[in-house]
Structure formats: structure tokens, C-alpha cells
Amino acid sequence: DSGVTQTPKHLITATGQRVTLRCSPRSGDLSVYWYQQSLDQGLQFLIQYYNGEERAKGNILERFSAQQFPDLHSELNLSSLELGDSALYFCASSVTSRGQNTGELFFGEGSRLTVL
Amino acid sequence: SQKIEQNSEALNIQEGKTATLTCNYTNYSPAYLQWYRQDPGRGPVFLLLIRENEKEKRKERLKVTFDTTLKQSLFHITASQPADSATYLCALVVSYNTDKLIFGTGTRLQVFP
Numbered sequence: 001d002s003g004v005t006q007t008p009k010h011l012i013t014a015t016g017q018r019v020t021l022r023c024s025p026r027s028g029d030l031s032v033y034w035y036q037q038s039l040d041q042g043l044q045f046l047i048q049y050y051n052g053e054e055r056a057k058g059n060i061l062e063r064f065s066a067q068q069f070p071d072l073h074s075e076l077n078l079s080s081l082e083l084g085d086s087a088l089y090f091c092a093s094s095v096t097s098r099g100q101n102t103g104e105l106f107f108g109e110g111s112r113l114t115v116l
Numbered sequence: 117s118q119k120i121e122q123n124s125e126a127l128n129i130q131e132g133k134t135a136t137l138t139c140n141y142t143n144y145s146p147a148y149l150q151w152y153r154q155d156p157g158r159g160p161v162f163l164l165l166i167r168e169n170e171k172e173k174r175k176e177r178l179k180v181t182f183d184t185t186l187k188q189s190l191f192h193i194t195a196s197q198p199a200d201s202a203t204y205l206c207a208l209v210v211s212y213n214t215d216k217l218i219f220g221t222g223t224r225l226q227v228f229p
Contacts, residue, residue: 031215042221043160045207054168056216090159094215104150105217107159 003027004107006091014116018079021111025072027048031055032074033094033105034066038087049074081115088112118143121221122206125150126157128226135196137223139189139206146208149182149189154203154222163204196227 003026013019025032034046043056049068060066063081068074078085089112092105129135133135136150139149148167152160166173166189173180179192193200203222210216 002161004159033217036217043219043220045216048215050215058216061213088157092159104162104165105152105160107161109159110157112157 002106002108004091004093004106004108006089006111008111009109010112010114012114013081015081016081017081017115018077019081019113021076021078021089021091023074023076023089023093023108025074026106029093029095029106030072031069031094032072033053033092034060034074034076035090035092036087037086037090037110041087043090046076055059078113081113083091083115086113086115118146118210118218120144120206120208120218121155122204122220122222122223124209124223126224126226127229128147131197131227131229133196135193135200135225135227137191137204137206137225139191139220141187141208141220142206145184146210148209149180150207150209150217151178151180151189151191152157152205152207152219156203160205160219163229193225196225198229201225 005024030051033048036044046060048056066076088110090110092107119142150165151163154160177194181190203224205222207219
């Protein structure tokens with residue numbers, strides 16, 4: 001058990017819909033990362049938050065947005081869903097000194113999104 | 117363009133042998149390189165971190181090397197066991213000024229008895 005909790009574990013929805021994925025980081029971790037993993041793409045970095053502020057951005061679509069709340073949990077919002085958005089979405093957390101990644105990421109078990 | 121390349125073909129080896137996985141990168145100057153293990157349908161699990169000024173790191177049966185001239189890291193599992201069968205991912209922290217951790221596509225290792 002990594003200590004990172006993601007909900008829901010599975011989600012099935014239709015094209016055009018909007019979903020919210022939730023992540024609770026390990027106790028004490030200030031950084032939260034979101035990754036998308038599809039069969040043909042590997043783990044794609046989406047976005048990182050540090051203590052409530054956006055720290056780094058990857059190839060996150062404009063239809064996707066995220067935030068980190070004062071209690072450090074994070075949500076990833078996916079809207080206007082398309083078939084190609086079907087994937088495993090992972091959240092990870094780490095203890096990060098400002099400006100440097102000094103260690104490992106702890107991953108949750110992922111949220112499997114299926115868009116029909 | 118920036119790339120992190122791992123052998124997409126599965127690596128099949130016999131129990132007891134040493135498995136060697138390769139991670140090559142282009143157009144990055146990474147501050148750190150990490151290796152993770154991922155089992156099907158599960159989240160990746162951290163194994164080892166090596167810094168740019170370190171040539172080699174060991175942990176039990178695992179060894180990682182990092183050659184910034186060749187832009188390559190090698191990951192070795194000695195005395196491999198069937199339980200080592202998984203996908204192994206390398207990941208780069210692309211610079212000291214960012215926390216962005218970029219992953220390779222991974223190499224699937226199958227250790228057979």
C-alpha cells in the first residue's frame with residue numbers, strides 16, 4: 001500500500017460527459033502528480049501541483065483541468081470526453097523540496113476510465 | 117525532439133540469470149534518473165534513484181548505471197526470479213528547475229523457471 005488513495009477505481013461513461021477523479025496523497029506529501037496511461041502511449045505526464053499551486057505542466061488537454069485543495073487532496077476534471085480518453089489515470093505524491101524533485105513518487109492504484 | 121527509449125520488446129530470461137534492461141534518452145540533461153516496477157493494472161512502484169554525478173547504484177539484487185555521455189542507463193537484476201516478471205520503467209527528472217518526471221514506455225520482463 002503506497003498510501004495514495006484514488007477514487008473511483010473504475011468509471012464508465014459516455015462521450016461528451018464530464019468526470020472528476022480524486023486523489024488523496026500520502027500524509028505529509030505536498031506534491032501531487034497526475035499521469036495518463038493508455039495501452040499505446042505509456043505513462044504520460046499531465047500536471048503537477050505543489051502545496052496548492054501548479055508546478056509543472058505536461059501535455060494536458062484543454063478539456064482537462066486539475067486543482068489541489070488546502071487539505072492537499074487533488075482532483076482531475078475531464079470534460080467533453082472522447083473515446084480516446086479511455087485510459088488509466090494515476091495520481092502520485094512525493095515529498096518535494098521547492099524546485100527540486102529529491103525522491104521517489106508514490107503512485108495510487110489508478111482510476112480506470114472507459115468512455116463508450 | 118526529446119525522447120526516452122526503452123526496448124519495447126519483451127525480455128525473456130531464465131530464472132537465475134541476470135536481466136539487463138536499457139534506457140536511452142535524447143535531448144535531455146536529467147538531474148536524476150529513476151527506475152520503477154509496474155505490475156499489470158497496478159501503479160508503478162519506485163525501485164532506485166541515481167543522480168547525474170553517480171555512476172552506479174545498488175540495492176540488493178538490483179544495480180543501476182548512469183552514463184551521461186552515452187545518455188544511457190542500464191538496469192540489472194541478478195539471480196532473477198519468476199516474481200521479478202513485470203514491466204520496468206525508467207523516468208527522468210528533466211532538470212534541477214522542475215519536478216517534472218517523464219517516463220519511458222517500459223520494458224516487460226518475463227522470467228521463466
